[in-house]
Amino acid sequence: MDGLSVERSAIQHGTVEIVADALVGALLDIEAYEEQLPCILICTDLDSGEQTFSGPFPSRTVGERIVVHEVTAAGRNSSLAFSLAPLYPPLELDSVPQHVSRGAPGPTPLPSPRGN
Numbered sequence: 001m002d003g004l005s006v007e008r009s010a011i012q013h014g015t016v017e018i019v020a021d022a023l024v025g026a027l028l029d030i031e032a033y034e035e036q037l038p039c040i041l042i043c044t045d046l047d048s049g050e051q052t053f054s055g056p057f058p059s060r061t062v063g064e065r066i067v068v069h070e071v072t073a074a075g076r077n078s079s080l081a082f083s084l085a086p087l088y089p090p091l092e093l094d095s096v097p098q099h100v101s102r103g104a105p106g107p108t109p110l111p112s113p114r115g116n
Helices: 003-036 060-074 098-103
Strands: 039-045 051-057 080-086
Touching: 003 060, 039 060, 051 060, 060 080
Parallel strands: none
Antiparallel strands: 039 051, 039 080
């Protein structure tokens, strides 16, 4: 390997390290941000695949305590799996590109329980 190749390799290796460090830093920033967000508890029945959602809870710390409670209450032989997801603030419609918001269908209203 000539001197130029060695230098180029060192520069590329340094660039990879810089990019890797930046990526790790960004992921840690996201994780710290999500720790402060409210979260929801997702309960998945591993047998049927059905999911239920509870919350929001004020923080991940509170959510983790709820998970411990639910796992204990469900018991060892339960087919339920529990996870937490951060609850981000809603998107402002102005921040959604028009081509997306224009064609987006609205929610389907639920039928009235009394058939009205």
